[in-house]
Amino acid sequence: MGLSPQDLLSDARPRTVPTFAEYIERVGDAISPGTRRAYDPYWRRVLAVWGDRRLDQPTALEIKQLAERTKNAALVRGNSRGGRSAAENMITALRCVYRHAVADGLITDAANPAARVMKPRRLASTRRALSDVQLGEVVAVASTTGNDPALDALLLRLHTETACRRGGALALRPVDLDRQQCLIQLREKGETVRWQPVSPTLMRYLREHADERGATEDRAPLLRYRNGTPLTRRRYDYLWTRLGKHLAWVATQQVSMHWIRHTTLTWVERNFGYAVAKAFAGHTGRGDAGTTATYVRADLHEVARPVAALTSEPHPLVGSA
Known part of the structure; x- marks a missing residue:
C-alpha cells in the first residue's frame, strides 16, 4: 500500500x-x-x-x-x-x-x-528594608493626610504585620477572617492560599472596617472605600503618590508597598531565622535553599511568634505552641 x-x-x-x-x-x-x-x-x-x-x-x-x-x-x-x-x-x-x-x-x-530567546539578566533589586524612623514617618503621614486616613492606616498595618502582597490584601474577604485564632487567609499570586497570623488589634480593626463599610457578604471584598465600593489597586498608587509629596525620600527612591514587605521580612529573618521568614513570606519553592528547606519548614505557631513580638500583643497560637 x-x-x-x-x-x-x-x-x-x-x-x-x-x-x-x-x-x-x-x-x-x-x-x-x-x-x-x-x-x-x-x-x-x-x-x-x-x-x-x-x-x-x-x-x-x-x-x-x-x-x-x-x-x-x-x-x-x-x-x-x-x-x-x-x-x-x-x-x-x-x-x-x-x-x-x-x-x-x-x-x-x-x-x-x-x-x-534568552531573557535579559536581572539586576539586583533596589528595594530595601525601611528603618524604624522611615516607617514611622510613612505611618504618621498616611494616618493624618488624604481623603481617607483611616483606610490608609489600616492598609499599612495590614501589610506591615503580614508582609502580604497587594493582591492578597485586595482579595481579602470577611470569610477569610478566623477571629478565634487571629488568622487571615491570604490568596496571592500563583493561586497560593495560606493562613497568616495577625494581632488581635488588627483583627478587630478588620472586623470593624467590614461592618462600617458594608462588607456584609462572606465572599465579597473586605477592604472598601467610605462609599462601600471595593478597594482597587489605584488606592495604592494614590497613597504612595501622596506620601511622596510629603516625604521627599519616598518620591526619590520610588518607595512602594512592596518595600513594607521587604521591611517586615528582613526583621523576621534577622530575629527568627530563615525558615520562619520563608513561611512568613508565603514562599513555597525551594529556591536556593535546596532540599534542606523541605525539612526546616516553620509552622503557623512559629510564624505567630514574630507577630506577637512585632506588635507586643499576645497571640492565641503562641500560647498553645
Whole structure:
C-alpha cells in the first residue's frame, strides 16, 4: 500500500496553525486573571505587529528584535532599569503563548522560537528594608493626610504585620477572617492560599472596617472605600503618590508597598531565622535553599511568634505552641 510505520503513527490530517489574533484570546481564557492582567500589555503589542501572522512564522531573531523594541519604548520612571523588565516580560508573555501551542500540538517543542530567546539578566533589586524612623514617618503621614486616613492606616498595618502582597490584601474577604485564632487567609499570586497570623488589634480593626463599610457578604471584598465600593489597586498608587509629596525620600527612591514587605521580612529573618521568614513570606519553592528547606519548614505557631513580638500583643497560637 506504500505506507510506512511512521505514516500509521502520525496524524494524517494536518493541523492549521492559527494566527496570533486567533490564539492569544484562547490562551487568555486558560490562565488566571492575574496572569492575564500581567501579560495583556505585551500581547496587545504582539497583536499590533503580528496579529495576522501564524504562530509558526516568527523566528527567534524576530522575537529578540520585538523584545528590544519593547525595551526601548518602555516608560522612563524614577526606578526604571533601562526597560529590561519590559523586554523580559515580552519574552515571558510569548513563551506562555508558545507553551500552550506546543501542548496543543500546533508546533513542536523544537520549533518553539520563544524558548530559544534568552531573557535579559536581572539586576539586583533596589528595594530595601525601611528603618524604624522611615516607617514611622510613612505611618504618621498616611494616618493624618488624604481623603481617607483611616483606610490608609489600616492598609499599612495590614501589610506591615503580614508582609502580604497587594493582591492578597485586595482579595481579602470577611470569610477569610478566623477571629478565634487571629488568622487571615491570604490568596496571592500563583493561586497560593495560606493562613497568616495577625494581632488581635488588627483583627478587630478588620472586623470593624467590614461592618462600617458594608462588607456584609462572606465572599465579597473586605477592604472598601467610605462609599462601600471595593478597594482597587489605584488606592495604592494614590497613597504612595501622596506620601511622596510629603516625604521627599519616598518620591526619590520610588518607595512602594512592596518595600513594607521587604521591611517586615528582613526583621523576621534577622530575629527568627530563615525558615520562619520563608513561611512568613508565603514562599513555597525551594529556591536556593535546596532540599534542606523541605525539612526546616516553620509552622503557623512559629510564624505567630514574630507577630506577637512585632506588635507586643499576645497571640492565641503562641500560647498553645
